[in-house]
Amino acid sequence: MERAAEKPPLAVATLSLSTIPPFLQPKIPTAPQPNKVKLPTQASSLTHLSLTATTPNPNPSKPSFKSTLSANPLHAPLSLGPHRPRDPSNAAALRRAAIVWFRNDLRLLDNESLTTANNESLSVLPVYCFDPADYGKSSSGFDKTGPYRASFLIDSVSDLRRNLQARGSDLVVRVGKPETVLVELAKAVGADAVYAHREVSHDEVKAEERVEAAMKEENVEVKYFWGSTLYHVEDLPFKLEDMPSNYGGFRDRVQKLEIRKTIEALDQLKGMPSRGDVQPGDIPSLMDLGLNPSATMPQDGKVAANASMIGGETEALQRLKKFAAECEAQPHRGSKDGTHSIYGANFSCKISPWLAMGCLSPRTMYDELKKTATRAVSASVNGNNGGNGSSKTGSNWLMFELMWRDFFRFITKKYSSAKKQLEAAPATACAGALA
Template structure:
């Protein structure tokens, strides 16, 4: 047996040295007398698409999810006036978008805007490193394409303009006489700087509907930039502590918010968000080469598809397919004294997060022992 193992090791090492770019998979068969090994080679690496769903299945999941979070009644009558602008930034989604909902409530027409900022596709101030690579740019393009399609399905469209937001947003506010610009708040320094520049430029324009006469300061009647928080599971206003008192350890944070806070429900949108204002040219989603980058393809590993539809498909694929399979495994292990977890016993660290119903479930395996914590709503 020792001699056979040594021979197998020699063959493996020799094979790898002859072909460094070939991946080998070993299949072992054990018996009382001998051990056999079979080799299967894969010369070309494969690319795994995430999510692993067909376009038709992603469309089906998207429509089902949109239908679930669409309010047929209960939102009341739309009583807003004028035009409101929704400035899309890193929140390229329609569902659970407070900026879209607030704009719909407060206006007669919504103008969704995305600014293709050349600064995002430039280089860093120090060392001249590229801020955005070709793969990330392609991901953003896929997100914009999907966002535009989903907005059209809701009676809107996406105005895509190239330039700096601090120049485009105030110009659009003046052209369409918008009373408010809604956007999601960012936290990084460059994005915060852009927010301040947009606010400053908006204060220079007073829409006719706001008056702007008398002794009132000009800034009080100017188009407002209303920034909303919408990037975290727990809303910043619902935390049981201030940001300056944020716990350094995650366990402390988790215990605090679980006992003293709750996750807000998803915002329900009307079936139609239209109509949009009259726009001559809505613009097109740019290509990678138009952004000054060379097109690049994923040659191995995982290819993440961009867009809200792909994200919903990924949630469906992971939570409802893979978790269901894992639940069947858990049932099997419960019914039998031995199960699949014995195979995972030697694994040094395996971390899995999944969901049961609507509540997050945490399942972790650490070293020889493992622990499972299941919480169901």
């Protein structure tokens, strides 16, 4: 009888823990995580962001994610959460589902929160909430949101939904408090995180805090991004809390900063989560929001100027291209450096409503006008306009107007907390023609 072959003495050592019954598996202490880990981001210039280590999870049965909202958002307004590889083939490393909370960023082009969520997740649920707190009467008796603004917003949300649908996604629309709506949707689809852009006003910051608190109860991570200004908040040569309170001091310190590149819109988006059977929902009408639609109707045979404005990214990009072409064709006016040349009806480019709703980003606007200036310089070299090129395009002035806009948004962010409001010194500025 043959003698059975003996197993090599190292065979036991090669067994993995997965082959041992769970009740016999030894507990292996996890190595302490480093305090900070370098994290690549969607934009190539976001290489200096870091990750703060998470705190122990009191409930091991549920995964715990540390929210990106820091105790003092002025110091670290955009710290990111746990890193997940961006390789789409590595599905195990991607999130199951992510929610993109649209706010004043109703666009696909140059939208970092949408692009990052799409790259980090297997499925994405875009959401917009019509918050009842933004409607009705204020304490002084005026509409918090007037019918023209509400109509423009409805147009913008409708256009966003169409653009998302054209790329394989959709937009979930709800009327309700974001902290309630987002939690319900996160539970329904099993979302791991909420992606959103930060805002600057006191009420918007308080809304972020409420969403933060609600998501913390569900162990859902909240990841914030910055995309409402020409200059990125992290590129400023000073901490936001030390920002100059006068425009001149702000302009002198930022006008030589490099402007980050525009983030291209994705041609195809991840599909909606299959879990939860979430319905997109209807976009509310003015009456649904408690507003009188007759206020926007023509009166005495005259149509109000506001009524001709159509909201949405599609309209914004068309108007931007048209305005850039007009700047290129117009003769030089104003100062020698071209900084005060203002064209268009009522001496304005008439793009403020789209910037305010986030249908268009300041960086997109800057890039388009920079192309116009480049073409003008090329024409100048060829002797076509007989001048110095960029100063004759009428676009230089708009750069300064966008800097004014940045100043007001940054100064608002600086004093948006209750503590800062009490300590606030008056900002020094003058009324100028804004974009």
